[in-house]
Amino acid sequence: MTSFDTSPQLNVWRALLALAVVFVMLATTGWTAVHSRPGATPLDASRAAWKHGRIAGHELPDPEASPALLARFFGSLGADQRSRLAHRYPLAVGNMNGAPVRLRYEANRIALDQQRKVERARMHDDRLSPVGQREAGRLMHRFEALMAGGRQILAFDPEGSGRIAEVLGDLDAARRVSVVVPGVDTDLLTFQRTYRMYSAPVGMATSLYAAERAASPSTRTAVIAWADYTSPDGLGMEAATAMRAEEGAVRLDALLRALPGRAPVQLYCHSYGSVVCGVAAHALPSRVSDIAVAGSPGMRSGTAAGLRTTARVWAMRDADDWIQDVPYLEVGGLGHGADPVSRGFGARVLSAQGAKGHAGYFEPGTDSLRNFAEIGVGAYDTVRCAHDTDMCRAGLSGTMTAGRA
Numbered sequence: 001m002t003s004f005d006t007s008p009q010l011n012v013w014r015a016l017l018a019l020a021v022v023f024v025m026l027a028t029t030g031w032t033a034v035h036s037r038p039g040a041t042p043l044d045a046s047r048a049a050w051k052h053g054r055i056a057g058h059e060l061p062d063p064e065a066s067p068a069l070l071a072r073f074f075g076s077l078g079a080d081q082r083s084r085l086a087h088r089y090p091l092a093v094g095n096m097n098g099a100p101v102r103l104r105y106e107a108n109r110i111a112l113d114q115q116r117k118v119e120r121a122r123m124h125d126d127r128l129s130p131v132g133q134r135e136a137g138r139l140m141h142r143f144e145a146l147m148a149g150g151r152q153i154l155a156f157d158p159e160g161s162g163r164i165a166e167v168l169g170d171l172d173a174a175r176r177v178s179v180v181v182p183g184v185d186t187d188l189l190t191f192q193r194t195y196r197m198y199s200a201p202v203g204m205a206t207s208l209y210a211a212e213r214a215a216s217p218s219t220r221t222a223v224i225a226w227a228d229y230t231s232p233d234g235l236g237m238e239a240a241t242a243m244r245a246e247e248g249a250v251r252l253d254a255l256l257r258a259l260p261g262r263a264p265v266q267l268y269c270h271s272y273g274s275v276v277c278g279v280a281a282h283a284l285p286s287r288v289s290d291i292a293v294a295g296s297p298g299m300r301s302g303t304a305a306g307l308r309t310t311a312r313v314w315a316m317r318d319a320d321d322w323i324q325d326v327p328y329l330e331v332g333g334l335g336h337g338a339d340p341v342s343r344g345f346g347a348r349v350l351s352a353q354g355a356k357g358h359a360g361y362f363e364p365g366t367d368s369l370r371n372f373a374e375i376g377v378g379a380y381d382t383v384r385c386a387h388d389t390d391m392c393r394a395g396l397s398g399t400m401t402a403g404r405a
Contacts, residue, residue, distance in 0.1 A: 041159040042115070042157075042158055042159060043091045043092070043157050043158075043159060045091075046089050046091035046092040046111075047063045047091075047092045049088075049092070050089045050093075051063065053089065055081055055084070055085060063096055065098070066098065067097045067098035067254075067258035068098065069098065070096060070098025070099060071099075071100075074103065082100070082103050083103075083106065086103055086106045086110060087107075087110060090107040090108065090110040090111035091107070091111045093107035094107035094108035094110075094111050094153070094155065094156055095156065095157060097254050097258030098258055100260075101152075101154060101167070101171050101172060101260060104153075104155070105153060105154070108153040108155070108156045109147055109153065111156055111158075112143045112146050112147050113143075113147060115143050115158045116140055116143040116144055119136045119137070119139040119140035119143065120136075120140050122136035123136045123137045123140060138189060139188065139189070142189060142191075142192075146164070146166075152167040152171075153165070153166055154166060154167050154171075154228075155228040155255075158188070161187035161188065161230070161233075162188030162189075163187075163188075163229065163230065164191050165224055165226045165227060165228040165255070166201075166202060166205070166224070166225045167222060167223070167224050168205055168206060168209040168223045168224075168225070169221055169223060170220065170222060171260060172260050173220055174220050174221055174261070174263050175220045175221070176212075176219060176220075176221050176263055176264055176266065176376060176377060176378060177221070177222050177223075177224070177259060177263050177265045178208055178221065178222070178224070178265075178266045178267075178268060179223075179224045179265060179266070179267050179268065180204045180205045180223065180225050180268045180273075181252065181267060181268065181269040181270065181276055182201045182204065182225075182226075182271070182273050183231065183270050183273045183274075183295075184231050184232045184233070184271065184272045185231065185232075185233065185234060186201060186227045187227070187231070196359065198359075198360070198363050198364075199359035199360075199362075201225040201226070201227045204225065204270070205223045205224065205225035206223075207362045207364055207369060208223050208268065208362060208372055208376065209221065209222075209223040210364075211369050211372065211376075212373045212376040212377050215370075215373040215374055215376070215377050215379060216377035216379065219377045219378070221377065224255075228251055228255065229251045229252070230244060230248070231244060231248070231272060232272060239272060240334045240335060240336075241334060242275060242279055242300055242333070242336070244272075245272070245275040245278070245300070246279055248276040248279075248280075249277075249279040249280035249283075250280075252276060252277070252284075253284060256284060256288060257285055259287075262287060263287070264287055264288075264290075264378070265287050265289065266289060266376055267288060267290065267291045267292065268292050268294070268372055269291065269292065269294070270294050270295055270361060270362075271294075271295045271296070271323065272297065274294070274295075274297070274299055274340065275296075275297065275299060275300060275336050277293065277299065278298070278299025278300045278301055278307060278336070279299075279300050281299070281301075281307040281308065281311070282309060284309060284311070288311045289312065290311055290312045290313075290314060290375050291307075291309065291313050291314070292314040292315070292316070292372060293313075293314070293316075293347075294315075294316050294317070294355075294361040294368060295317060295321050295323045295361060296315060296317070296323070296336075296339075296340045296341075297323055297328075297335075297336045298328055298330070298336025298337040298340065299336065299337060299340055300330070300336055301338065302337055302345075303346050304345055304346040304347045312348060312396075313340075313346075313348065314348045314371075314375065314383075314392070315340035315345070315350070316341065316349065316350040316352040316355075316371065318354075318355035318356065318357060318358075318360065318361070318368070319352075320356055320357050321352075321355070321357055321358045322357070322358055323358055324339075328342070341386070348393070349392055350367075350371045350383060350385060350386055351368070351371065351384040351385060351386045352367055352371075352386070353366065353368075353384075354367055354368070355367070355368045370384065371383050371384055380393060380396040381393065381396065
């Protein structure tokens with residue numbers, strides 16, 4: 001799943017809050033320690049090899065250097081040299097903020113092919129259980145799908161449950177860029193779905209991209225399905241805390257600071273993804289013009305002003321979304337704070353009519369998707385507010401068509 005859409009949801013959240021004391025006790029006795037798998041990950045190995053590599057007799061820069069420095073480095077190389085680096089160190093280049101996006105697409109295609117071959121071999125490895133072999137088969141087919149049809153994979157890490165990001169449209173030429181930030185249970189295998197496709201990141205981004213093009217055909221847009229963080233696994237303790245959101249916020253900020261050009265960026269943050277966006281908000285670059293949350297359990301803030309962002313903050317929730325029943329509070333690190341659609345929070349509250357529950361905000365034909373698309377193309381004057389008396393368009397008269405062309 002990409003969001004909080006299992007049941008019984010309300011009872012889970014109440015149980016999590018009731019376990020606060022137990023959580024503290026476990027934390028102080030070391031029971032909650034996270035144990036990583038031994039050895040270097042494929043991405044770590046690729047970066048280590050890069051650090052010892054050379055091109056034209058010169059050492060390669062630190063792969064963790066600033067995006068600006070890395071952009072200058074790649075800009076100094078010829079096309080053949082850049083391609084050679086992508087083939088030698090595909091995971092390193094494919095996840096390198098500052099590398100040209102088209103080079104990252106090339107590198108990640110190579111990395112996906114390498115991992116596809118690894119999983120194909122694992123499918124027939126007698127040392128694996130039948131369950132392990134079937135899991136390898138699922139991953140192999142997912143990697144094949146991600147390689148198909150010229151897909152533009154901006155980030156790929158096969159370790160653990162995996163991380164991934166995909167671009168729709170021309171990111172280099174875009175005049176406005178939308179980033180979809182999904183919620184819990186998001187990984188390589190749930191990145192794309194056939195059944196309930198609009199509840200998964202690829203379906204969300206595809207739907208949004210089509211809606212933006214329909215809303216303003218002349219506006220050059222790009223949409224990123226961003227699952228390049230480790231989301232909580234189900235409705236356990238991780239989903240009730242900000243630990244994964246804090247890690248994700250760092251990665252989200254790094255992505256945004258490495259995007260090409262100067263086009264305004266709009267964030268669409270669903271479910272736990274809104275926690276990620278809330279934690280990240282105060283540090284995001286000024287090009288982030290809008291943060292829109294849907295089905296939010298809270299943004300780790302009591303008010304929109306408390307997010308300390310210059311971006312416009314929008315919120316929506318469908319009337320049938322079970323998330324409205326979670327406790328909107330924060331106690332001892334559990335819970336995510338105030339309800340973003342409440343009047344006291346101060347966000348611009350939008351209509352989500354037609355969304356039909358927690359996972360339906362990107363469904364075609366809904367007010368929620370239309371509103372997302374209007375924000376995406378800068379048509380703020382046509383967004384649909386949640387209430388007739390709502391002032392969600394207040395103060396936008398000078399920015400209604402910003403970035404449209």
